Amino acid sequence: MKINEIGRYVIQFSAGELGHYLRKKGMYMFTHDELFVAVEQQGAQSVHRLTGDRLAMQYANVGHLCGTRCIEAERGNLQVNGKAISPEKYLKLWRLAMAKPFALEDALGLGITPVLHIRKCKPSMGKNATENWLRAEHLIESSDEIQTTWRIVLDDFANYDIANSINSTVCCEYGDEFDNSNKVSLIVSRTSGSLFPPSRQMDLCEVTT
Amino acid sequence: MSSEIIYHRVVRRLPAKDTGLAEDLFLVAVQIGSSNCYEYGFGNRNGRRSRSWSMLAAGTRQAVMERLIRIAADMESGMVKIGHASGHVKPESFIAGARMMLKADVSKYDGAHSYIDGWFSLSFYDKPYWDKDAINTSDLIEWVKLPLVAKELEDGGSINTFIKVSGPDIRR
Numbered sequence: 001m002k003i004n005e006i007g008r009y010v011i012q013f014s015a016g017e018l019g020h021y022l023r024k025k026g027m028y029m030f031t032h033d034e035l036f037v038a039v040e041q042q043g044a045q046s047v048h049r050l051t052g053d054r055l056a057m058q059y060a061n062v063g064h065l066c067g068t069r070c071i072e073a074e075r076g077n078l079q080v081n082g083k084a085i086s087p088e089k090y091l092k093l094w095r096l097a098m099a100k101p102f103a104l105e106d107a108l109g110l111g112i113t114p115v116l117h118i119r120k121c122k123p124s125m126g127k128n129a130t131e132n133w134l135r136a137e138h139l140i141e142s143s144d145e146i147q148t149t150w151r152i153v154l155d156d157f158a159n160y161d162i163a164n165s166i167n168s169t170v171c172c173e174y175g176d177e178f179d180n181s182n183k184v185s186l187i188v189s190r191t192s193g194s195l196f197p198p199s200r201q202m203d204l205c206e207v208t209t
Numbered sequence: 210m211s212s213e214i215i216y217h218r219v220v221r222r223l224p225a226k227d228t229g230l231a232e233d234l235f236l237v238a239v240q241i242g243s244s245n246c247y248e249y250g251f252g253n254r255n256g257r258r259s260r261s262w263s264m265l266a267a268g269t270r271q272a273v274m275e276r277l278i279r280i281a282a283d284m285e286s287g288m289v290k291i292g293h294a295s296g297h298v299k300p301e302s303f304i305a306g307a308r309m310m311l312k313a314d315v316s317k318y319d320g321a322h323s324y325i326d327g328w329f330s331l332s333f334y335d336k337p338y339w340d341k342d343a344i345n346t347s348d349l350i351e352w353v354k355l356p357l358v359a360k361e362l363e364d365g366g367s368i369n370t371f372i373k374v375s376g377p378d379i380r381r
Contacts (some may be wrong), residue, residue, distance in 0.1 A: 059286040060286070062282075062285040063282035063285050066279065066300050070281075070300075075271070086304075087301070087304050089301075091299075091300055091301040091304075092301055
């Protein structure tokens with residue numbers, strides 16, 4: 001299935017906000033706004049879906065783009081505004097987005113809420129280290145005999161501390177693509193249906209195919 | 210922190226009409242070395258950064274491009290440089306250069322083209338007869354028809370891992 005990306009946004013977390021996640025240049029989260037057609041009872045309907053990459057430094061995010069979405073662009077599976085695009089032009093679009101990053105408050109104000117999902121296979125968990133987190137029922141999205149999934153809404157910087165603790169305790173890694181049983185994924189939900197302000201949207205979505 | 214420096218790049222194309230395959234094949238070899246490893250010896254061999262030839266990507270145009278795009282990921286972090294230790298290149302520039310390189314074939318690229326005839330030396334697995342110097346096109350055609358290589362090509366993968374390559378010591 002082809003991906004139709006219609007927008008891309010960079011959310012920046014400054015070093016001060018991140019506390020002990022201290023990074024001089026701050027951390028960034030790349031989010032993709034994709035449009036796909038959902039067929040429901042009422043008929044086909046265009047649906048927006050926002051997904052986020054890992055929270056990482058800018059160079060790591062660009063590297064991640066090369067290894068994932070640029071490959072899809074080269075294969076012709078990733079389109080921008082419904083048109084095929086080369087990986088090099090796709091990266092240039094991201095440079096535009098990187099030049100005007102959003103602060104987290106701005107993103108929340110626009111109705112964008114990052115939600116982190118951490119999935120861990122139970123047999124590989126350490127007994128003592130993860131017991132506390134297994135008792136944090138308000139954070140657990142689902143749990144069965146095989147695996148547990150935590151869901152942390154990242155609308156507050158304090159929640160990043162919690163997410164980081166869970167993440168480090170259960171020994172997950174961001175972007176662990178080789179082990180599907182232990183996975184961290186970032187799903188960005190838009191709480192309101194409105195798009196970004198048209199002027200900003202155009203700035204970030206300019207396509208030069 | 211060290212980085213890998215790509216000094217020279219060459220491409221060799223195997224036309225589909227020669228191999229009997231559906232597509233042309235491309236072999237991309239680079240002269241590459243670490244930024245923190247130096248040669249030790251006499252004369253102008255002393256103190257220069259060490260470097261050797263390596264097969265960066267090989268296969269169909271699609272497979273080679275995908276492999277080079279993955280390598281481009283390390284351009285952004287500065288783990289891979291071009292030409293010299295401060296030769297930072299953006300991934301998009303590297304990808305565009307790679308595309309141009311495949312398009313131009315071997316004829317006009319990088320000044321190393323004068324070495325292209327007879328510089329490949331390949332070894333393949335445990336078959337010593339593949340340790341050949343100055344291999345020619347017919348050797349390569351025979352090589353891509355070997356079962357393991359043919360299977361990898363069928364799967365659309367890059368076949369660079371099946372090749373060891375050595376080449377001339379270009380001293381510039």
